[in-house]
Amino acid sequence: MATNEDLLGRADANDLEAILAITNTDVDELVHTVKDNAPALFTWDYEKGARPALNKLYEKAKKSQWNGQTDLPWDTVVDQEAVVIANAEAQGTLLGQNLDLTGTPFEKWDEAKWIQLGVEFQNWMLSNFMHGEQGALLCTAKIVETVPWIDAKYYAATQVMDEARHVEVFAQYLDTKLSGHYPINAHLKLLLDDIIEDSRWDMTYLGMQIMVEGLALAAFGFIHMMTTEPLLKQLLRYVMSDEARHVAFGVLSLKEFYDGLDQAEIRERQEFAFEAAVRMRDRLLQQEVWERMEVDPKQAIELISLSPERVMFQQMLFSKIVPNCKKLGLLDAGDGWLRTKFGELGVIQFEDWEDTGAEYDAFALSDEELQGQSA
Secondary structure: OOOOHHHHHOOOOOHHHHHHHOOOOOOOOOOOOOOOOOOOOOOOOOEEEEEOOHHHHHHHHHHOOOOOOOOOOOOOOOOOHHHHHHHHHEEEEEEOOOOOOOOOOOOOOOHHHHHHHHHHHHHHHHHHHHHHHHHHHHHHHHHHHOOOHHHHHHHHHHHHHHHHHHHHHHHHHHHOOOOOOOOOOOHHHHHHHHHOOOOOHHHHHHHHHOOOOOOHHHHHHHHHHHHOOOHHHHHHHHHHHHHHHHHHHHHHHHHHHOOOOOHHHHHHHHHHHHHHHHHHHHOOOOOOHHOOOOHHHHHHHHHHHOOOOHHHHHOOOOOHHHHHHHHHOOOOOOOHHHHHHHOOOOHHHHHOOOHHHHHHHHOOOOOOHHHHOOO
């Protein structure tokens, strides 16, 4: 049985110093090479619709394409500092309040400093969404090559286009509406490398479609609900309509495959899901922002971890992952190892929420939205 040391490189999953010791040492690199180690599979079985759920998803994807250049109101003026203030006011909070800041680096911060922090949070969040979308672009191209079923290849090809569009619109938003990029977070980079390096096609599905895309779908929904900025709200609405199909693609594909695996093989998938969950949680600590603000990351993270709102936000990001893992039979297989681990992470309460394989239609663009795209 793999230990935390084996999976994470540390005995305690919550060891903050060990988490912060993992940093991106290649922030100036323009090209990052990862060996994907996987064979490309042809299939001579061209029977379309042999897997009806995947065929339905493919047909929906063909009808739901949108154009990132013409379907979003790029002429919207975005005042980033005004957005930070408006978001805080809409949430009924004032910047820097709700915590006892006595004796902390924040004690003497004025409103301008808090606004700057909000701006950096925006830049960091959207930058790492963009990096994650490129990871999804590479992973889905790999799925086209490696999955043995023609219906899955067909659908994965539509997702390659979706992911290219997502990278495009996030990059354009960062370049034209916000005030700077951040390099990829080290924990996210490690996870994407692990997913791509694994030779097994179902691990690409599990790591990207279920874990990374599942967290992204929850994050996009949270930010869509909280932001007052209309261009970002519409951008996220369109991206979420795609992402829900992507996660459903993973659920629908893996359920059939996992039903045929033995217990040792399932345990490997459980361990991989846990490792991915921890790495995604660790990247949310936003250590690069604290460093840019010249605040000790450990001190800042220990302080904000006391905020109930922060705890709720981090937990809610797993609201798609946990029910999807349950749908796939990973939570309780064997001795229920993954259930125990998700309990330790404080996210097991989401297990009975609706899985994305059943709810993806709820995220679909309406006929009016699709007609508006083509108008």
